[in-house]
Amino acid sequence: MRALLVVNPAATTTSARTRDVLIHALASEMKLDAVSTEYRGHARDLGRRAAESADIDLVVAxxxxxxxxxxxxxxxxxxxxxxxxxxxxxxxxxxxxVFARALGLPNDAVEATGAILDALAARRERTVGLGLASGTPGTEDEGVPARWFTFCAGFGFDAGVIGRVEQQRERGRRSTHALYLRQAARAFLGEPNRRSGMITLERPGADPVRDLVLSIVCNTAPWTYLGNRPVYAAPEASFDTALDVLSLSRLSTAAMARYATQLLTSTPERGPRGRHAVSLHDLTDFTLHSKVPLPFQMDGDHLGLRTSVTFTGVRRALRVIV
Incomplete structure (x- = not known):
């Protein structure tokens, strides 16, 4: 087997020495080409070249x-x-x-490499579904290129939090869970539409759901982690189905406290609920519209402001080594 290893040298939890050890371990079991990313989007370019090459059987990220x-x-x-x-x-x-842990891989890079080598030896893999977000025809976002996401996307409040965190990281702050919590509190205090949302969710064969403050689109559960604590925004979400959505229509102080507590105590059987929470399961096609431009994120990457995003759940999109 010939593989391409795409290495992010700025990965926060691996040192250069650890990366060398992992490269040697993988190279002992396959023909391996290792490339370190040098700019934003470089990993995407490398993935595309691998897909277009007849010589690469596997890409390791x-x-x-x-x-x-x-x-x-x-x-x-x-x-x-x-x-x-x-x-x-x-x-x-x-x-x-989130993606690696949702697949059941250890969160430690060395242990995960061992698990991958074991899976390769046993020829163990699975097919997963992914989400695709694109610009909505007939809107000002029509020309926005389509983009895949592995575990989540967000429109509104949660995407705004991620945008704030990225601004802090550009100023030299480390990405920690405490940083996310602080920025969430500041975003909440500055949110102008927390009592009457700007978002409408439209899907075929159903009435629109209006006046939403935020919408979290999940392709798997958990939605994220706080340290080792999994957080389930949509407990039924799965790589084997299409997309799930959790939307909130109100973020008053009382509602924020209630839903934050429900998220922190969520389980695979029970997620956020209440009269201001809208939960939808296994959606193949739907669109989120906003009356004003709102923050948008995919897989924890802030992508700027959008007024409309169309989502597609693709049930068989990728094979992964597990």
Missing amino acids: LGGDGTVNEVVNGLLHHGPDPDGLPLLAVVPGGSTN
């Missing part, structure tokens, strides 16, 4: 969820090939690693 997202978008640049879905392995190297 060593980094966080952002690196994985770029690699996946490169691999699927031309869309899923039903006759031969691309093959991916993930070695977690970021601060959260």
Whole structure:
């Protein structure tokens, strides 16, 4: 087997020495080409070249969820090939690693590499579904390129929090869970539409759901992690189904406290609920519209402001080593 290893040298939880050890371990079992990313979007470019090459059987992503997202978008640049879905392995190297952990991989990079080598020896893999977000025809976002996501997307409040965190990281702050919580509190205090939302969710064959403050689109559960604590925004979400949505129509102080508590205590059986919570399961096609431009994020990457995003759940998009 010939593999391409895409390495993010800025991965927050792996040192250069650890990365060398992982490279040697992988190279002992396969023909391996290792390339370190040098710019934003480089992992996507490498994934695309691998997908277009007849010589690469497997792409291994060593980094966080952002690196994985770029690699996946490169691999699927031309869309899923039903006759031969691309093959991916993930070695977690970021601060959260939601996708890798949702696949059942250890959060430690060395242990995850061992698990991947065991899976390769046993020829163990699975097919997963992914989400695709694109600009909505007939809107000002019509020309926005389509982009795949592995575990979540967000429109509104949660995307605004991620945008704030990225601004802090650009100023030299480390990405920690405490940083996310502080920025969430500040975003809440500055949210102008927390009592009457701007978002409308439209889907075929159903009435629109209006006046939403935020919408979290999940492709798997958990939605994220706080340290080792999994957080379930949509407990039924799965790589084997289409997309799930949790939307909130109110973020008053009382509502925020209630839903934050429900998220922190959520389980695989029970997520947020209440008269201001809207939960939808296994959606293949739907659109989120906003009366004003709102923050948008995918797999924890802030993508700026949008007024409309169309989502598609693709049940068979990628093969992964597990």
